Amino acid sequence: MVAQIISGLAVAQDVKERVKKAVEDLKASGITPCLATVLVGDDPASATYVNSKQKTAKELGIATRDHRLAATFKQHELLELVQLLNNDPEVHGILVQLPLPKHIDEFAIINTISPLKDVDGLTPYSAGMLQNGMALLKPCTPSGVMELFDYYKITLEGKDAVIINRSNLVGKPLVFMLLERNATVTVCHSRTKELAARLRQADIIITAVGNRERFTLTADMVKEGAVVIDVATSRISGKLAGDADFEAVKQKASWITPVPGGVGPMTIAMLMKNTVSAASVLRG
Ligand code: GUN
Numbered sequence: 001m002v003a004q005i006i007s008g009l010a011v012a013q014d015v016k017e018r019v020k021k022a023v024e025d026l027k028a029s030g031i032t033p034c035l036a037t038v039l040v041g042d043d044p045a046s047a048t049y050v051n052s053k054q055k056t057a058k059e060l061g062i063a064t065r066d067h068r069l070a071a072t073f074k075q076h077e078l079l080e081l082v083q084l085l086n087n088d089p090e091v092h093g094i095l096v097q098l099p100l101p102k103h104i105d106e107f108a109i110i111n112t113i114s115p116l117k118d119v120d121g122l123t124p125y126s127a128g129m130l131q132n133g134m135a136l137l138k139p140c141t142p143s144g145v146m147e148l149f150d151y152y153k154i155t156l157e158g159k160d161a162v163i164i165n166r167s168n169l170v171g172k173p174l175v176f177m178l179l180e181r182n183a184t185v186t187v188c189h190s191r192t193k194e195l196a197a198r199l200r201q202a203d204i205i206i207t208a209v210g211n212r213e214r215f216t217l218t219a220d221m222v223k224e225g226a227v228v229i230d231v232a233t234s235r236i237s238g239k240l241a242g243d244a245d246f247e248a249v250k251q252k253a254s255w256i257t258p259v260p261g262g263v264g265p266m267t268i269a270m271l272m273k274n275t276v277s278a279a280s281v282l283r284g
Contacts, residue, residue, distance in 0.1 A: 001224060001225055001251070001252060001253070001254060002250060002251060003228070003249075003250045003251075003252075003253035003254055003255055003256040004152075004254065004255050004256075005255075005256060005257075005258060006148050006152055006229070006255050006256065006257045006258075006262060007258075007261065007262075008144070008148065008257060008258075008261055008262040008263055008264060008265045008266045009261045009265050011147060011148055011151045011265075011266060011269075012144075012265035012266050012268070012269035013269075014151070015147060015266070015269040015270065015272075015273055016056070016059075016060060016269050016272060018273075019060050019269070019272045019273050019276050020059075020060045020061060022276045022280070023060055023061040023062055023276060024061065026276065026279055026280065026283065027061065029283055031279050031280075031282055031283060032061075032062075032063050032090075032279075033062045033063065033092050033093070033275050033276050033278075033279035034062065034063040034064065034065065034090055034091050034092050034093070034275075034279070035053070035057050035062055035063070035064050035065070035091075035092070035093040035095065035119065035271075035272075035275045036064070036065035036066075036067065036085045036088075036091045036093065036094050036095070037050050037053055037054060037064065037065070037066055037067065037095045037097065038067045038069070038078070038081065038082070038085075038094070038095065038096045038097065039067070039068050039069065039097045040069045040070075040071065040073050040078065040096075040097075040100055040101055040104065041069075041070070041071035041100075041101050042071060043099075046097045046098075046099075049097060050066075050068075050097050052268055053095065053268055053271060054066055056268050056269075056271075056272060057272060057275070060272055062272060062275055062276075063090075065085070065091060067081060069081075071101050073101075073104075074103075075103065075104045075105060075108065075109075078096075078100075078104060078109055079108065079109065079112055082094065082096070082109060082112045082113055083112065085117070086112070086113070086114040086117060091117065092117060092119075092275060092278040092279040092282070093117055093119035093271075093274065093275040093278045093279075094113050094114070094117045094118070094119065095119055095120050095271065096109055096110065096113065096120075098169070110122050110123055110124075111123060111124060115137075116278065116281065117278055118137050118278075119137055119140075119271055119274040119275050119278055120137075120139060120140060120271070120274075121135065121137045121138045121139040121140070121143075121173065121274070122139060122168060122169070126138070126139075127168070127172070127173070130173055130176050130177070131176050133176075133180055136277055136278075136281070137274050137277060137278060138173065138177070138270075138274075139168075139169055139170070139173040140266075140267045140268075140270040140271045140274065141169060141170050141231060141263060141266070141267045141270075142170060142173040142174045142177055143177070143266075143270040143273075143274075144263055144266025144267050144269065144270045145174065145177075145206060145229055145231065145263060145266070146177050146181075147266060147269075147270065148229070148257065148262075148263070148266060149181075152255065154204075154227055154255060156178060156181040156182065156183040156204070157181060157182040157183070158182060158183070158184070159183045159184070159203040159204050160183070160184050160186070160201055160202050160203045160204070161178050161183040161184065161185050161186070161202065161203065161204040161205075161206065162185075162186045162188060162198055162199055162201070162202035162204070162205050162206070163175065163178075163185065163186070163187050163188065163206045163207075163208075164188045164189070164195070164199075164205075164206070164207045164208060164209055164215070164243070165187075165189070165206070165207070165208035165209070165231065166187050166189045167208075170208045170231055171187055171189075171208065172187075174206060175187060183204065186198060186202075190214075195221075196220070196221045199217070199221040199222065200220075200221060200222070200223055201223070202223060202226055203223070203225075203226055203227065204226065204227045204229070205217065205221075205222065205226055205227070205228050205229065206229040206231060207228070207229070207230055207231065207232060207242070207243040207244065208230075208231035208232050208243070209232055209243050210232040210233060210234050210243070211234055212234050212236055212241065212243070215243060216243065216244070216245055217230070217243045217244040217245065217249060218245050218248065218249070219245065219248040219249050219251060219252050222249050222252045222253055223252075224252055225252075225253070225254045226252070226253050226254065227253065227254060227255045227256075228244055228249055228253045228255070228256045228257070229257050229262075229263065230242030230243055230244045230246075230256070230257050230258075230259050230262055230263065231243075231263045232259065233259060233260070233264065240259060240260050241259055242257070242258075242259030242262070244256070244259075246258065246259070
């Protein structure tokens with residue numbers, strides 16, 4: 001079997017067109033959705049992500065605030081900034097780019113973001129709502145993965161899904177999203193025994209390791225006809241790649257996401273969608 005390619009670029013474009021229209025409607029009713037991004041420090045990858053988020057927001061007519069702070073910015077100063085944004089009626093979404101510098105308590109910062117403005121879906125409130133199947137704002141990368149399944153009509157009911165990632169950003173939210181769709185979910189991580197054997201049982205593999213020296217998803221780990229969603233971005237001799245040995249895995253899977261052009265573009269599109277959802281709540 002040769003896999004069909006899941007084009008995150010095409011699906012993200014589709015989502016962004018719908019968001020653009022929703023932004024126009026909101027503006028017509030007197031609300032201009034506004035996304036505030038906060039970047040602390042000078043990590044080049046984080047800066048690139050934030051630049052893309054700012055650029056996409058502007059393209060869709062979403063207003064933005066762009067806070068870029070030195071790596072020495074203090075925790076209490078960051079807490080004050082988040083509070084300021086919480087209390088600013090013109091701001092609908094707050095995104096604090098992670099990771100934060102070591103001297104800052106990431107949980108304390110995330111926990112200060114108003115759940116109403118939590119467009120990253122990372123606050124404990126949003127996480128709890130997601131567990132209960134009640135969340136309005138869900139983490140962007142996992143939502144993007146679900147959007148890909150829906151767009152390509154890949155069914156999840158009764159399927160064995162194996163996730164390789166247990167982070168708050170990706171693995172944990174995916175558990176609840178997949179359970180909601182009646183998949184059977186296994187979460188694997190660095191200490192999992194018999195990883196390859198577990199993967200070979202999977203109808204759906206969602207991999208997000210991001211370090212090809214530690215882990216490569218090879219064709220022998222993939223069941224014939226499995227769906228492979230590659231959330232990772234790493235580099236092989238300077239070239240962007242995911243966890244999967246793409247060309248080999250493509251020969252066995254039924255569907256596969258490329259890297260780049262797979263899940264990546266979806267994360268930003270879903271952030272824009274969340275920003276519009278946060279702003280829409282005001283309209284009632
Ligand atoms: N760092 C890597 N991915 C993300 C994300 O989706 N949101 C935030 N805030 N930080 C990240």
